[in-house]
Amino acid sequence: MKDFNHIESVYWVFTQLCNDKCDHCYNLSGPQGSRISEEDCLNIIENLPDSVERLILSGGEPLAERKKLYLILDKLKEKYQGKTQIMLQTNGDLLTDEILDTLIEKGVTRFDIASIDRYHKAAGGRLMQLAELFESRGVNGDDKDPLVRKENYLHNYSLSWGYWGANEDMWLGGNWARGRAMQKNIWKKDPDHNFCAILSGAVGFLNGGDNIPQEISIQLWKINPCCPGTKEALGDARKEKVADVLLRLSGNPVFEMLDKGDPYKMGESVGISESHARKRCGELKNVCLWCDEFFEKHYDMSKLEKKAAEVPKV
Numbered sequence: 655m656k657d658f659n660h661i662e663s664v665y666w667v668f669t670q671l672c673n674d675k676c677d678h679c680y681n682l683s684g685p686q687g688s689r690i691s692e693e694d695c696l697n698i699i700e701n702l703p704d705s706v707e708r709l710i711l712s713g714g715e716p717l718a719e720r721k722k723l724y725l726i727l728d729k730l731k732e733k734y735q736g737k738t739q740i741m742l743q744t745n746g747d748l749l750t751d752e753i754l755d756t757l758i759e760k761g762v763t764r765f766d767i768a769s770i771d772r773y774h775k776a777a778g779g780r781l782m783q784l785a786e787l788f789e790s791r792g793v794n795g796d797d798k799d800p801l802v803r804k805e806n807y808l809h810n811y812s813l814s815w816g817y818w819g820a821n822e823d824m825w826l827g828g829n830w831a832r833g834r835a836m837q838k839n840i841w842k843k844d845p846d847h848n849f850c851a852i853l854s855g856a857v858g859f860l861n862g863g864d865n866i867p868q869e870i871s872i873q874l875w876k877i878n879p880c881c882p883g884t885k886e887a888l889g890d891a892r893k894e895k896v897a898d899v900l901l902r903l904s905g906n907p908v909f910e911m912l913d914k915g916d917p918y919k920m921g922e923s924v925g926i927s928e929s930h931a932r933k934r935c936g937e938l939k940n941v942c943l944w945c946d947e948f949f950e951k952h953y954d955m956s957k958l959e960k961k962a963a964e965v966p967k968v
Contacts, residue, residue, distance in 0.1 A: 657899040659705065659897045660703055660705040661705070661896070661925055663708050665705075668714075672687050673957065674799060676774055680835055682835040692931065702733070702893070703837060703896055708740075723967055728760060731761045740763060741763070744765065744769075746784050749787065751790070754791055758761045764813075764814050764815070764816075765818055766817065766956065767816070768819065772819075784817075804888035831882075845939050847941065848917070871883065875887075877896060888903060888955070889902075908921070924952060925952060925957065931948070
């Protein structure tokens with residue numbers, strides 16, 4: 655049986671507070687974005703697996719809650735003793751030389767500037783300034799692209815930074831039928847784009863793969879198989895051990911199909927055919943919206959069983 659007390663990658667949005675309010679934001683981050691308490695954060699760290707190869711801290715804007723971020727970093731250093739690569743995703747707007755020095759001292763080894771696009775306030779305008787700042791601190795900028803393949807980041811603890819931003823092919827491509835992107839109607843309506851099958855989708859969240867890590871997402875406290883998140887959370891990281899949640903789902907045919915990156919077949923064990931799933935994807939224009947409908951109408955996340963069929967009203 656797989657030991658879920660070891661996991662390759664955790665992506666944790668510990669705050670949705672942000673200094674910006676981008677139209678494409680899938681989790682409604684902004685100046686009024688949702689937050690959790692310091693106590694919640696410490697409980698979540700306590701409930702993380704004993705062994706994690708990399709942990710990505712994101713938002714929102716992590717530097718908008720700097721005191722909380724520093725507390726988290728100190729607690730992670732105490733728990734993992736430097737054996738976990740700590741990565742930070744930031745829009746870079748609030749980063750200064752003093753803050754960068756502190757982040758490096760507290761164990762961050764990878765910085766990703768995820769704001770180089772037209773949706774963010776600065777729209778990449780600080781990129782050269784940030785490049786100079788990183789260079790002044792010896793942070794390597796050769797690996798500029800997102801660190802997607804495992805060999806590019808697992809066990810690699812040298813200081814590095816990269817950058818990217820939202821574009822129609824990727825971050826608006828099939829997953830952003832969420833939050834403000836949905837409200838602003840700028841999500842790409844492409845039912846053939848299976849975001850579930852790429853990194854940040856659900857693929858590999860239980861078993862990993864040759865080229866992608868076993869990665870889960872935690873949105874504030876909600877344990878998810880993917881970045882956009884299922885209709886309801888898999889579990890509550892404030893109260894449950896992440897390893898226990900994953901163990902509970904392991905072997906379940908619904909979640910094993912998500913682990914394979916195949917949301918079209920996730921309902922077969924409860925009588926929902928692949929042809930029906932593909933038909934609904936076409937009608938909804940989005941694979942994530944099909945996933946939402948599946949868990950809303952067909953499958954009870956809390957009981958891990960098929961929902962009873964609705965009795966037609968007379």
